[in-house]
Amino acid sequence: MAATSFKSLRTALETGGFDPVYVFHGADDHLKDEWVRLVMAHAVDESTRDFNCDVLRGAELEVSGLSAALEALPMLAARRLVVLRDPGAMKKPLRERLERYLAKPAPEVVLLLVVPSTATKLDPWLAKAGSVYEFKELEGEELAKWIAKEAKDRCGVAITAAAVDRLAGYTGSDLPMLAGELRKLAAYVNGGTIDEAAVEAMTGVRPGATLADLLDRAAQRDTTGAIAIVRDVLAQPKQSGVTTVLALTAQMLAIGWGCAARARGMSASRLESEFFTLLKEGGSVYTGRSWGDAVKCWARAVPKWSVADVVRALPHLHAADATLKDTRISSEEQVIVSLLLAITPPSGAKRAA
Structure with missing residues (x-):
């Protein structure tokens, strides 16, 4: 079943006209949990929620527990809510029991199947289990x-x-x-x-000193400007030399693809949309900022690079990644600075072989 519009889910919250089965999946678990709370608040009254809401986990469940939750009648209410987290972790007997239920779901039960972000693909049987909602990372x-x-x-x-x-x-x-x-x-x-x-x-983040700024400067071959903010970028939370190299590598590969596409005759106006397509097909690609900002940067940068430039840069990116993953490394900042000098040498400088 194709992903359903969130408008229909908002309508269900407002009217109480819930579908028998929902499937929540996708990369953003926080958003999923927000919507689980919304469904819980609207599907079952708070005063009877203890009797009419069950939260189950696929890896911890037994057939008897699943059957009891699905077969119970609502108490002093119009419906029950059953939230089943990580249904893909269920053993075969449990899945068979659930599939029998899905063939003819009870009208007085709302079943919410919540698939964790660690599941990179939605299992085919879940894709047709009910109304499917994909929670992508916001950007x-x-x-x-x-x-x-x-x-x-x-x-x-x-x-x-x-x-x-x-x-x-x-x-x-x-x-x-x-x-x-x-x-x-x-x-x-x-x-x-x-x-x-x-x-x-x-x-402590200064304007112009984020990873996105570093990537923009590297893409424009502003080596001096990129090096000037390396220390500030690495000091930010959840940022490291490894993540910086990952984002630089994704950027270089995208720019190289863009250079090749332009050489084949693709118009500059199509680059952004084609970069978006590449990202969607590539799955989990760390761009270091929103896809929208990334593709704009890459499209602007293509005229400043050649396929040969990108090919020369790739071994340096690989070497930097390996160096940063060595526990003996003492300075992530120096590795990134050296990498930037190698892949985006200042104007007039000799490029690294």
């Missing part, structure tokens, strides 16, 4: 909307658009981390508005 405008809503609804404060951009550049699409930073920022502004100055004060 771009959707991520900005989530930050603004989280600040207002959960933290009770306003946040400027510039602060949203700064915070997103700091945390990426890590929603749990974003939620934590917003709580700290809300306490910091004490009822005021979160602005760029507040984000800088709390995170």
